[in-house]
Amino acid sequence: MAQFLDTTAVSHELTQLIKKADEKLYLISPYLQIATALKDLIRERDSRKIDIRVVYGKQDKLNPEDLSFLQELSSVKVSFCENLHAKCYLNESTAIITSMNLYQYSQQNNREMGIKVDKATDTELYNEIVAESRRIIQTSTEPQFIVKKKIPEPSTPQMQKKPSSQSGFCIRCKTTIPLDPSHPLCSTCYQSWANYSDPTYREKHCHVCGKSSQTSYAKPICYDCFKKMTK
Known part of the structure; x- marks a missing residue:
């Protein structure tokens, strides 16, 4: 059964979702302004070479430093989806649908709510969320401002x-x-x-x-x- 989340719970569960991502991590949010603590978690997940997808929808509100941070990570693919309004965060076992953007101000100042869906107990609903997230990813495009990744080229074919x-x-x-x-x-x-x-x-x-x-x-x-x- 889906679990209701208030403002505090949304922030806590998002942190746990990123921490526990072992295979994939999808972060879909119109606005991006990533808190330092979340950057550290994303960087740690990146070091494990999992599939990390970040989709945003507001070019004019984008912090160039955040985009540069994400593009410099070797396992992260960043893309832009025009008219994006959905906020969805998921890993291989949990999905969160919420009103909260991946935006530091929202986490610290706004009243937010959301729902948490676990694959183990709500498999069909979780899979529907993953499928829709994949559709958003597939219709998104590369950002115009691209930073060369600093990570050395791995030996395996890219x-x-x-x-x-x-x-x-x-x-x-x-x-x-x-x-x-x-x-x-x-x-x-x-x-x-x-x-x-x-x-x-x-x-x-x-x-x-x-x-x-x-x-x-x-x-x-x-x-x-x-x-x-x-x-």
Whole structure:
């Protein structure tokens, strides 16, 4: 059952949600002004190489220092969604829908409320929140102001560096989607996959070439394409 959160509880549960993120962390908020304590938590999660997505919606209200901070982290992908009004924060086990922006002033001065949803007790509702969050992420764009990441290049191939304008394929149904090996499913198939969230579940197609291949969410590219991309 969803849990109601008052102002204090929203801030506390958001902190816990970030602390406990071991696989993914989605932070969706029109306004960004990140408190120092939350920056420290996000930086610590980034060091664990989890999938961190931050979506904002107000270019004119954006603090350049916050954007620079996020873009310098190696595991964080920042994007802009025009007309964004939703505020949603989630990890692999918990989601929070709230009136509170990821904005320091809101946390310290505003009266806020929200609900907390746990995947273990409200699986269907949690999955619906994840699916809608993924749709927001997929329709968002890279910010105009981009900072070069300071983290050294890892030894493993950086598939994510493929231009976002290129097309790929859903590894389950072969629908054409943006080329992004970290999200190789279309929105419809992702909703089905999210019911179990098994990154090793065997899929049918290569995300790059679309040919029949034994792939998975964790390894969405066939061997031939993998070799070409790592040359």
